[in-house]
Amino acid sequence: MQIKKAHALHGEINIPGDKSISHRAIMFGSLSNGTTEITNFLEGADCLSTISCFQEMGIKIEQKKNCVLVHGKGLHGLKEPQHILDAGNSGTTTRLISGILAGNPFVSQLDGDNSLRTRPMKRIMEPLRLMQADIESLKDNNCVPLKITGHELHAIDYTSKVASAQVKSCILLAGLYADGITSVTEPVLSRNHTELMLRSFGAKVTSEGTTASIAPDPVLNGQKVEVPGDISSAAYFIAAALLTPGSEVLIRNVGVNPTRDGILKVAKAMGGSIERLNPRTASGEPVCDLLVKGSSLHGTVVEGELIPTLIDEIPVIAVMAAFAEGITIIRDAAELKVKETDRILTVTENLKLLGCDVTPTDDGMIIHGGKTLHSAAIDAGLDHRIAMSFAIAALNIDGGIELEHSEIAEVSYPDFYKDLEKLSM
Ligand SMILES: O=C(O)C1=C[C@@H](OP(=O)(O)O)[C@@H](O)[C@H](O)C1
Numbered sequence: 173m174q175i176k177k178a179h180a181l182h183g184e185i186n187i188p189g190d191k192s193i194s195h196r197a198i199m200f201g202s203l204s205n206g207t208t209e210i211t212n213f214l215e216g217a218d219c220l221s222t223i224s225c226f227q228e229m230g231i232k233i234e235q236k237k238n239c240v241l242v243h244g245k246g247l248h249g250l251k252e253p254q255h256i257l258d259a260g261n262s263g264t265t266t267r268l269i270s271g272i273l274a275g276n277p278f279v280s281q282l283d284g285d286n287s288l289r290t291r292p293m294k295r296i297m298e299p300l301r302l303m304q305a306d307i308e309s310l311k312d313n314n315c316v317p318l319k320i321t322g323h324e325l326h327a328i329d330y331t332s333k334v335a336s337a338q339v340k341s342c343i344l345l346a347g348l349y350a351d352g353i354t355s356v357t358e359p360v361l362s363r364n365h366t367e368l369m370l371r372s373f374g375a376k377v378t379s380e381g382t383t384a385s386i387a388p389d390p391v392l393n394g395q396k397v398e399v400p401g402d403i404s405s406a407a408y409f410i411a412a413a414l415l416t417p418g419s420e421v422l423i424r425n426v427g428v429n430p431t432r433d434g435i436l437k438v439a440k441a442m443g444g445s446i447e448r449l450n451p452r453t454a455s456g457e458p459v460c461d462l463l464v465k466g467s468s469l470h471g472t473v474v475e476g477e478l479i480p481t482l483i484d485e486i487p488v489i490a491v492m493a494a495f496a497e498g499i500t501i502i503r504d505a506a507e508l509k510v511k512e513t514d515r516i517l518t519v520t521e522n523l524k525l526l527g528c529d530v531t532p533t534d535d536g537m538i539i540h541g542g543k544t545l546h547s548a549a550i551d552a553g554l555d556h557r558i559a560m561s562f563a564i565a566a567l568n569i570d571g572g573i574e575l576e577h578s579e580i581a582e583v584s585y586p587d588f589y590k591d592l593e594k595l596s597m
């Protein structure tokens with residue numbers, strides 16, 4: 173796909189539903205009694221993978237025009253899948269569902285695409301095994317395909333080396349099937365959607381600092397879930413509007429949970445003009461509209477506790493930094509190496525193809541911004557965030573860019589190119 177240079181961006185958009193929250197609404201709805209009604213559900217490929225896994229385990233899930241209905245069967249209502257569960261491109265599906273499968277009395281297998289097959293699962297296999305789960309990597313490489321033989325689990329207090337909401341959520345979900353209270357402590361707080369939503373479904377979840385705990389065997393009841401817009405998807409239009417002079421864009425209904433809003437802090441530190449309007453809550457999550465105006469940006473340092481709050485936005489932050497005046501340093505972000513691609517590598521290699529002065533490091537990158545970038549062909553491969561981030565870079569490059577495998581954006585944002593075109597007209 174050819175993405176052309178754009179002049180100013182103008183108008184309003186409604187951002188599609190949050191991917192993390194959409195996955196969780198399907199999962200927790202499936203484990204509840206009664207029906208869960210989900211509005212603004214993200215119909216991205218990753219969340220559709222979660223739906224198909226639970227359908228395969230006997231849960232009736234209806235995709236209506238304005239909502240998704242999950243007819244839950246309670247904590248112990250899943251049935252043994254007859255086929256391999258296909259998590260597609262989705263790390264979230266794989267790691268969260270593994271915690272659930274470990275506690276359910278049947279045998280299951282989980283697999284996914286060539287990107288998922290390279291992603292580390294040892295980080296969940298280790299704590300699950302401490303809970304006495306029976307989980308094996310069928311190729312003996314700590315990746316999918318996984319085989320899980322479920323049974324009652326042993327409660328643990330686990331200290332995780334990585335700040336990962338997927339690891340934390342996996343253990344908390346396994347804790348639903350444990351013989352006591354299970355807790356997880358992480359080095360830095362990661363997104364807390366699991367804790368917030370499980371509590372609203374009736375689970376006894378407590379959070380204190382970076383420790384979350386859960387009591388076993390609750391009665392979960394179906395809920396109405398209104399999914400906020402995904403700040404990780406909004407990030408592309410935040411970057412686009414900030415970078416193109418004269419832009420003014422209103423992004424409606426964006427989830428701004430403090431464990432996710434690091435992009436707003438970084439954009440502000442770079443000199444970006446972003447106003448939060450109309451603050452409210454949706455299903456226990458803070459939401460607002462964002463008014464973003466073209467700004468002249470300068471470099472910054474992105475590090476420490478901020479990293480988990482913007483981990484998926486680093487590719488597009490790097491694009492912003494490439495056009496900003498001065499140096500941007502991103503550190504403490506080694507987790508980038510284990511996403512859909514090694515994002516330290518794919519971001520820096522692709523920025524170099526455009527003529528950017530950028531150096532990868534062990535845990536991030538150093539970007540010398542402000543050079544005029546030139547046109548090139550960029551291959552997004554199996555990484556949706558690389559596709560969308562470089563589509564945003566193209567808006568500021570004479571001759572634009574040729575984006576290969578642009579369709580991978582459908583993993584988290586099926587209408588991305590349509591929305592981009594609408595705002596750039
Ligand atoms: O829990 C979640 O929904 C997610 C957690 C993050 O992954 P990690 O937990 O591996 O950091 C994030 O990158 C992913 O897109 C979604």
Ligand SMILES: C=C(OP(=O)(O)O)C(=O)O
Nearest residue numbers: 261262263264484511557
């Ligand atoms: C890392 C991501 O997702 P997941 O881990 O669910 O594949 C992402 O969306 O950038």
